[in-house]
Amino acid sequence: MKTVLVIGGGITGLSAMYELHKWKKANGADVRLILAEASAELGGKIRTVKESGFVMEAGADSMVARKANGMTFIEELGLENEVVYNATGRSFIYTDGELKAIPADSVFGIPASVESLAKSTLVSADGKVEALKDFYTKNETFTKNDSIGAFLEHFLGKELVEKQIAPVLSGVYSGELSDLTIAKTLPNVLEYKNEYGSIIRGFEANKEKFQSGKKFLSFQNGLGTLVDAFEEKLEEAEILKGVKASKIEKAGDRYHVSFNNYETIEADYVVLSIPHNAAEALFDDEELKKEFTGLKNSSLISVYVGFDVPDSSLPADGTGFITANNDELSCNACTWTSRKWEHTSETRNLLVRLFYKSSHPFFDALQKMTEEELLEVALDDINKSLGIKLEPIASEVTNWPESMPNYLITHPKIVETIEHQLAAAYPGIMLAGCSYYGVGIPDCIQNGENTARKIIESL
Numbered sequence: 326m327k328t329v330l331v332i333g334g335g336i337t338g339l340s341a342m343y344e345l346h347k348w349k350k351a352n353g354a355d356v357r358l359i360l361a362e363a364s365a366e367l368g369g370k371i372r373t374v375k376e377s378g379f380v381m382e383a384g385a386d387s388m389v390a391r392k393a394n395g396m397t398f399i400e401e402l403g404l405e406n407e408v409v410y411n412a413t414g415r416s417f418i419y420t421d422g423e424l425k426a427i428p429a430d431s432v433f434g435i436p437a438s439v440e441s442l443a444k445s446t447l448v449s450a451d452g453k454v455e456a457l458k459d460f461y462t463k464n465e466t467f468t469k470n471d472s473i474g475a476f477l478e479h480f481l482g483k484e485l486v487e488k489q490i491a492p493v494l495s496g497v498y499s500g501e502l503s504d505l506t507i508a509k510t511l512p513n514v515l516e517y518k519n520e521y522g523s524i525i526r527g528f529e530a531n532k533e534k535f536q537s538g539k540k541f542l543s544f545q546n547g548l549g550t551l552v553d554a555f556e557e558k559l560e561e562a563e564i565l566k567g568v569k570a571s572k573i574e575k576a577g578d579r580y581h582v583s584f585n586n587y588e589t590i591e592a593d594y595v596v597l598s599i600p601h602n603a604a605e606a607l608f609d610d611e612e613l614k615k616e617f618t619g620l621k622n623s624s625l626i627s628v629y630v631g632f633d634v635p636d637s638s639l640p641a642d643g644t645g646f647i648t649a650n651n652d653e654l655s656c657n658a659c660t661w662t663s664r665k666w667e668h669t670s671e672t673r674n675l676l677v678r679l680f681y682k683s684s685h686p687f688f689d690a691l692q693k694m695t696e697e698e699l700l701e702v703a704l705d706d707i708n709k710s711l712g713i714k715l716e717p718i719a720s721e722v723t724n725w726p727e728s729m730p731n732y733l734i735t736h737p738k739i740v741e742t743i744e745h746q747l748a749a750a751y752p753g754i755m756l757a758g759c760s761y762y763g764v765g766i767p768d769c770i771q772n773g774e775n776t777a778r779k780i781i782e783s784l
Contacts, residue, residue, distance in 0.1 A: 326355050326356060326357055327355075327356045327357070327593045327594070327784060328356070328357040328358075328359065328579075328590070328591065328592045328593050328594075329345055329356060329357070329358055329359070329592065329593065329594045329595075329596070329780055330359045330361065330582060330590055330592035330594070330595050330596070331345075331358075331359070331360045331361070331595075331596040331598055332361050332570045332582070332595065332596065332597055332598060332599055333361075333362065333363075333369065333596075333597070333598035333599035333603075333757075333758065334360055334361070334362030334364075334367035334368070334369065334564070334566070334598075335367075335368065335369020335370060335371070335598060335599075335758065335769070336368070336369060336370075336371055336551070336552070336555075336766055336769045336770060336773070337369075337598045337757050337758040337759070337769040337770070337772055337773040337776075338360060338362070338369075338596065338598035338599075338757070338758070338773065339360070339367060339368075339552065339555040339556070339559075339773065340398070340555070340769065340770040340771075340772075340773025340774055340777075341596050341598060341757055341773035341774070341776050341777040342358060342360045342555075342559055342562055342773075342777075343555050343558055343559065343773075343777075344773065344774045344777035344778065344781075345358055345562075345777045345780065345781065346358060346558065346559050346561060346562050348777070348781050349561060350561065354784070356784065357563070358559075358561070358562040358563065359562070359563045359565065359590060359592070360559070360562055360563070360564045360565065361565045361568050361570060361584065361587075361590075362564075362565065362566050362567075362568070363567070363568065363569035363570070363599075364566070364567065365566055365567050366566065367552055367555075367556055367564070367566065368384075368549065368552040369384070370384035370385050370725070370728070370759075371384050371385055371548045371549060371551065371552055371766075372384050372549065372723075373546070373547030373548055373549030373550075374629075374721050375547070376631075376719045376721070377631060377718050377719035378631075378670065378671035378672050378674065378719075379629070379631045379663075379669060379670055379671070379674075379676050379719050380546070380547045380666075380668060380669040380670075381629040381631075381662075381669070381676070381678070381719075381721045382543075382547060382548055383627065383721060383723040384548075384627075384723070384725070385548060385766060386543065386548065386660070386662075386666070386678070387411065387541035387542060387543045387548070387666075388541060388542050388543070388548075388765065388766040388767055389540065389541060389765055389767060390410065390539050390540055390541055390542045391534065391540075392765060392767035392768070393542055393766070393767045394542075395767075396767060396770065396771065398770055402551070402554040402555065402558065403554070404544060404550065404551070404554055407544040407545050407546070407550055408542050408543075408544060408545075409542065409543055409544060409545055409666070409667070409668050410539040410541065410542050411539065411540060411541040411542070411543075411644075411665050411666060412644065412664060412665055412666070412667060413644075414642050414643050414644035414661075414664060414665065415427070415429060415642050415643050415644070416493075416643070416644060416645055416646065416647070417640075417643060417645070417646035417647070418447060418488075418489070418492050418493075418646060418647050418648075418649045419646045419647070419648045419649065419653065419654060419659075419710050420447070420488070420648075420649035420650055420653070421650075422653065424640065424643075424646055424710070425446050425447055426446070427447070427489065427493065427647075428441040428442075428444055428445050428489075429441070430532070431489075432528050432532060432535045433490065433493045433494050433497065433511065434489045434490035434491075434492065434493035434494065435477075435481070435490055435514070435524060435525070435528055436456070436485075436525050436528070437525065437528040437529050437532040437535075438525065438529050439457075439525065442456055442457075442485075442525065445485075445489060447488045447489045447649075448484055448485050448488055448489055449484060451484070452482060452484030452485050452488070453485070455481075455482030455483075455484065455485070456481045456482045456484075456485045456525075458480065458481075458482065459480040459481050459518075459523050459524050459525050460522070460523045460525070460526070462479070462480055463522070464480075464515070464518045464519055467479070467507070467515065467518075468507075468515075469506065469507045469508040469512055469515055470506055470507070470508055470734065470737065471506065471507055471734075472502065472503050472504070472505065472506065472507075472734060473494070473502050473505050473506060473507045473510045473511060473514070474486065474491070474501065474502025474503040474504075474505065475503060476507055476514065476515070477490060477502070477514070477524075480518065480524055481524065481525075486502070488649065490502075492647045492648070492649045493647055494510060494511070495684065496647050496657060496658050496680075496682075497510075498510050498731075498732070498764075500623065500684070500731045500732070500733070501684070504731070504733045504734060505731075505732060505733065505734070506732060506733075506734050506736065506737070508737065509732035509736065509737075509763075510732070513527070513528075513531070514527070517530075517531070543666060543668070545668050546668075547668075548766075551766075565587065567586070568584045568585075568586055568587040569584060569585050569586065570582055570583070570584055570585075570599075570607055571583050571584060571585045571606075571607070572607055572609070573595065573607045573608060573751075573754070574609075575751065576591065578593070579591050579592060579593055580592050580593075580595055580751075580753070580754065582595060582607075593753060594753045594754075594755070594780050594783070595753065595754045595755070596754075596755050596757050596776055596777075596780075597754065597755065597756055597757065597758075598757040598758045598773070598776075599758065599760075600622065600727075600728065600730075600758075600760050601617055601620040601622075601730075601760040601761070602617070602620075602622065602727065604617065604756070604760075605617035605618065610750070612746065613743065613746050613747075613750070616739055616742050616743045616746065617743065619735060619739040620730070620736065620739055620740075620760060620761075621730075621731045621733055622727040622728060622729055622730055622731060622760075623682065623683045623684065623727070623729045623731050624682070624683040624688070624692070624724075624725060624726045624727055624728065624729065625680065625681065625682055625683070625724075625725045625728065625729050626680075626681040626682075626688075626691055626692070626699060626722070626723070626724050626725070627678060627679070627680055627681075627721075627722070627723045627725070628678070628679045628681070628699055628700060628702075628703040628720065628721070628722050628723075629662070629676065629677070629678045629719070629720055629721040629722075630676070630677055630678075630679070630700070630703055630704065630707060630717045630719075630720050631663075631670075631674060631675065631676045631717055631718055631719035631720065632674060632675045632676075632713065632715050632717055632718060633674055633715075633718045634674065634675050634713075634715060635673060635674060635675065636661075636663045636664055636670060636673050636674065636675050636676075638675055638711075638713060639661050639664055639675065639711065640711075643661060643664065644660065644661050644664050644665040645658065645659055645660040645661045645664075645665065645677075646658065646659050646710065651685055651686050651687070653709075654706045654709060654710060655681065655685065655687050655691065655702050655705070655706055656679040656680060656681055656685075656703070656706045657680050657681060657682045657684070657685055658679070658680045659677055659678065659679045659680070659706070659707075659710065659711075660677065660678045660680075661675075661676075661677055662676045662677060662678050663675055663676040663677075674718075675713075676719075677707060677711075679703045679706055679707070681699075681702075682729075692724075692726070696722040699722050700717070700720050700722060703720075704717070729764075730759050730760050730761075730764060740756070740761045740762075743756065744756065753783075755776050755779065755780070757772055757773060757776040758772065
């Protein structure tokens with residue numbers, strides 16, 4: 326009997342195991358399926374917390390709707406009636422001591438029309454004129470593996486990128502735009518530039534793909550619903566919680582996987598659905614370790630704060646803001662959660678979520694703080710940005726140290742090299758997850774499915 330071991334019970338590992346499990350049941354396959362998770366609960370970066378009538382997501386808070394709706398997992402798991410979508414509203418950038426609206430007709434801060442560019446309050450007249458070169462400057466050198474920052478600055482100008490686009494994109498992808506590739510951020514910008522001769526014109530022609538009101542989706546009782554649904558479907562798989570893999574050793578055509586608080590498991594296939602630094606630690610292979618160290622992570626602290634005041638205390642028609650200048654607030658962004666997601670506030674009281682990223686100069690000091698001190702920092706940011714100075718009735722502080730993948734320009738090549746090394750020296754061991762192939766939940770689910778299908782083909 327063959328054994329398939331999936332290490333890591335986050336959404337990618339769950340998806341891979343679910344796909345393997347479906348195949349086993351459909352074919353009556355004589356295969357042992359094991360899912361091992363180091364923490365006490367499955368879900369990885371998905372964890373829903375409920376307190377004082379609030380629903381708070383300690384990790385990811387939603388999925389991109391156009392990706393999720395193009396897949397089958399929601400229907401297969403029977404969650405169609407649980408789906409909720411974000412409320413529409415304007416996003417702001419906090420700069421010069423005030424909230425300034427990101428132009429409505431824009432995508433990730435990129436103007437989707439000349440009118441959107443003209444109406445921006447974030448960019449000077451000179452910056453707007455400079456951005457018009459997008460209409461007459463051809464792309465002759467840029468490819469998908471070039472820097473998204475260099476690409477956008479070349480065609481749209483430095484000021485528009487720095488003041489309107491970078492705060493948004495850097496917030497989404499957790500890194501400096503100069504270090505991030507077009508392929509791993511917005512591959513559409515290159516396609517639009519080449520097809521329409523203009524980034525702005527390309528987004529104008531395709532903006533319905535990005536600007537429909539229902540951009541994101543979650544579930545009535547939080548994203549934890551998805552994790553629970555996957556787990557319930559795995560009745561013929563062995564699920565081990567609270568067991569951390571410590572070493573992988575080759576044993577003929579199979580692998581011995583040791584756990585620090587469990588027996589050794591002998592497996593024919595191993596899926597490493599864990600962060601790259603955790604995967605690296607499992608191998609006694611200096612050449613492989615060297616490649617793993619080329620992959621980079623960043624850190625994130627999330628602070629939810631709930632108040633006993635109505636959601637209407639927030640500015641009208643808004644769903645949150647991004648911080649443009651590091652010296653004004655300690656946070657990088659703030660989501661007005663109760664406004665954006667009605668299901669998160671039972672009584673329609675105010676719930677906000679602040680994000681603190683390692684890119685902020687103040688982050689080193691934040692990492693040394695207690696949860697109580699971090700909450701005080703968050704309350705100060707709320708007071709400065711929103712003018713709200715109240716005692717909270719609920720809060721949730723979550724620290725994700727070195728846990729957020731950064732897709733630097735070198736990332737694709739490093740992943741490719743690791744894949745080749747594993748295929749040559751460790752056939753049957755496969756990488757999976759956001760450290761390598763995409764950070765969104767639908768991306769991770771798709772990656773889990775694809776990894777499982779490779780194993781199924783081999784079996």
